[in-house]
Amino acid sequence: MLNFPDKTACLVNNFLDGFPVAISPEGPISINKFLYDSRQLASSLPKSLYVINLCEDRYAFMVGFAAAMLCRQVTLMPHTTAPGVVGQIFKQYDGSYCLVDYKEFQEGVATHFVETSGSSEENLAEMPSFLLSQPSVITFTSGTTGNPECHEKTWGSLIRGAILAGQRFNLDKGIAHSGVATVPQQHMYGFESSIMTPLCFGGAFYSKRTFFPEDIRRAIGCLSPPRIVVTTPFHLHALIKDRQTFPETEIIISATAPLSSELASKVEDTFNTKVYEIFGFTEAGAVASRRTAESDVWKTYEGVEIIKTSDGLNIFGGHIDSPKRIPDSLEYICKNEFRLIGRNQNMVNIAGKRASLSDLNIKLNEMDGVEEGVFFVPEENNVDGKSIRLKAFAVAPRKNEKEILAMLTKVIDPVFLPRPIFLVEELPRNKTGKITRALLLQAADRLTNG
Numbered sequence: 436m437l438n439f440p441d442k443t444a445c446l447v448n449n450f451l452d453g454f455p456v457a458i459s460p461e462g463p464i465s466i467n468k469f470l471y472d473s474r475q476l477a478s479s480l481p482k483s484l485y486v487i488n489l490c491e492d493r494y495a496f497m498v499g500f501a502a503a504m505l506c507r508q509v510t511l512m513p514h515t516t517a518p519g520v521v522g523q524i525f526k527q528y529d530g531s532y533c534l535v536d537y538k539e540f541q542e543g544v545a546t547h548f549v550e551t552s553g554s555s556e557e558n559l560a561e562m563p564s565f566l567l568s569q570p571s572v573i574t575f576t577s578g579t580t581g582n583p584e585c586h587e588k589t590w591g592s593l594i595r596g597a598i599l600a601g602q603r604f605n606l607d608k609g610i611a612h613s614g615v616a617t618v619p620q621q622h623m624y625g626f627e628s629s630i631m632t633p634l635c636f637g638g639a640f641y642s643k644r645t646f647f648p649e650d651i652r653r654a655i656g657c658l659s660p661p662r663i664v665v666t667t668p669f670h671l672h673a674l675i676k677d678r679q680t681f682p683e684t685e686i687i688i689s690a691t692a693p694l695s696s697e698l699a700s701k702v703e704d705t706f707n708t709k710v711y712e713i714f715g716f717t718e719a720g721a722v723a724s725r726r727t728a729e730s731d732v733w734k735t736y737e738g739v740e741i742i743k744t745s746d747g748l749n750i751f752g753g754h755i756d757s758p759k760r761i762p763d764s765l766e767y768i769c770k771n772e773f774r775l776i777g778r779n780q781n782m783v784n785i786a787g788k789r790a791s792l793s794d795l796n797i798k799l800n801e802m803d804g805v806e807e808g809v810f811f812v813p814e815e816n817n818v819d820g821k822s823i824r825l826k827a828f829a830v831a832p833r834k835n836e837k838e839i840l841a842m843l844t845k846v847i848d849p850v851f852l853p854r855p856i857f858l859v860e861e862l863p864r865n866k867t868g869k870i871t872r873a874l875l876l877q878a879a880d881r882l883t884n885g
Contacts, residue, residue: 443564444594446473446501448635454611456633457494458657459642464494470562472551473501480506481547485531485573487511487521488621494642495536495549496620497630503534504565504590510572512621514717515865524575567591574623576717586718595754596720597631599736603724604663604686604711611637612685614663615654617645617670618868624690624713627721628665638663646670648677661685668694669868671702671710672807681706688713690721691869693775693793697801699727714775719759722750723773733773740770764791783812783825785850795851799827802842804834807862810853811875826879827853828862857882 447456447466455463476498480486486508490496503510511528513520525531525544532545565571569590576584601607614633618625629640641654651674655662664687671689674681675698684706689699690713699710714733715721723733735741738753741761748765749758764782766774776782777791792810799808808829829839836856843852859882863874 439567439591439594442567444567444590445562445564446470446504446634447562448637454637455639457497457642458613458639459492459494460657463639464642469494469498469501472498472553473505473563475553476502476549477505479547480508481532481545483508483530483532485509485511485528487513487524487531487533489516489521489533490536490549490620491644492536492551492642493616493620493629493640493644495551497634498551499534499549500630501563504569504571505563507569509570509587512572512574512623512626514575514622516619516621517865565590567594572626574717584717588720589756592720592754592756593627593631594635596627596736597635599738599753600627600632600713600721601636603736604688606632606636606638610661611639612661612663613638613658614640614665615645615651615658616640616665617651618665618667618691619644622691623717623720624715625665627715628688628713640665648674648679652679652681655682655684658682663688667691667868668698669807669864671698675701675705676806684708686711689727690715693797694727695797695800696727696731703728716759716762718762719750719755722753722755731774732768733775735771735773741765741767741773742770743767783851785825788848788850790848790851795825795847798846799829799839799843802831802834802839804831805839806830806832808856809862809870809875810851811872811879813879814876824854825851826855826857828857828859828875828878830859830861834858 456466456469457464480502486503488496488499488510490499500510511524513524522544532547534549535546536549567590570587571590571593572588574586606612616625616629620626620630633640641657645651645654660683662684664684666689668689687702687708687710689710694712702710710727711724712727713721714723722739723735725733736753739750740752742749742751742758748761750761751758764776766776777793781792783790783792795810799805808827810825810827813826831839839856840852857879862870863878864870
């Protein structure tokens with residue numbers, strides 16, 4: 436555990452001599468170059484309180500984040516980099532601007548280009564440090580239950596969260612890991628796992644974003660062991676479906692959507708690795724984990740506790756400075772353990788019977804012949820006092836709707852059987868691999884109305 440006797444923490448901690456801060460397709464990037472690039476960028480940044488970091492390259496994002504910290508600027512992290520959302524936040528935070536590492540940036544939004552192609556690597560012994568109380572990022576909820584809410588996180592809370600994650604996944608043993616992330620660094624899960632944790636414990640993540648199985652395989656091949664993959668159930672399913680060999684990987688971490696024990700077991704057996712799942716939410720960040728193939732019980736990070744209140748469950752301690760309401764339905768086991776039932780907004784009530792969409796999704800995905808599937812509540816639900824059936828999408832090339840319904844009848848209550856099941860080649864997803872209700876409704880409308 437890192438100690439902070441002077442209430443500050445360095446930008447980079449525990450880097451082993453000679454180990455890079457990132458790996459690009461051209462080769463390793465040293466800590467000295469990172470510090471040089473960060474200071475150079477900081478010297479040219481516009482004067483502002485807020486910056487939206489849109490850099491697609493993970494190393495360029497790190498440089499932009501570090502430069503913002505040096506200038507005491509807070510990095511705004513919207514739930515998506517879609518132009519409409521970025522434009523809305525840009526207008527909301529007066530004087531803000533965007534950092535980009537590509538030429539085609541958004542019209543009508545002030546931008547500053549991040550340059551990292553220089554070769555200068557001065558021996559910069561002085562490591563910048565920041566007060567634990569310094570505001571560092573503001574994250575935004577997706578707004579699925581209303582307007583997006585913002586949540587400020589200090590440098591201290593980010594550092595403590597990274598320390599706890601590193602301890603949970605045995606990254607604090609003095610051995611620098613290298614990793615690949617399929618999740619954008621603007622997403623809180625991607626930011627915590629592929630930016631903050633390496634800064635705390637040493638380690639280098641591949642700088643380019645990987646998406647397709649071959650991209651992931653090639654990127655891992657550029658790294659030295661022990662290796663980590665930070666990803667999603669969507670990408671794990673694609674890797675299994677690809678049926679190709681996989682470079683030796685010590686652990687795989689998954690989040691953003693429920694991971695079935697069946698898929699986790701397949702990944703562990705196929706790639707001879709261990710698969711862990713992270714539980715968290717925007718307000719608190721990552722707070723618990725489980726090894727999905729072995730148990731359905733989640734264990735909170737060290738010092739993080741679940742608190743029962745009269746109106747629900749809160750979580751507090753560790754890196755969480757004040758109690759946060761848990762936006763999920765949990766089965767409370769003890770202050771450090773729970774089972775996840777589903778998001779509160781994903782609970783459905785039909786004919787007096789309750790079910791979790793997450794649980795229904797897992798059952799659908801476990802059906803023989805179903806590669807992927809998802810339930811959703813249609814827009815016209817509860818019209819004229821009548822409860823409309825759920826609907827679903829499924830990727831099942833060798834099955835028809837009748838066959839899937841017959842299998843579902845054996846494992847779920849008939850009131851939750853979907854009508855119809857849209858059979859598609861792939862599920863609609865955003866850039867982070869998430870399936871949102873808005874995307875499902877749009878796709879269902881296209882398929883229904885042409």
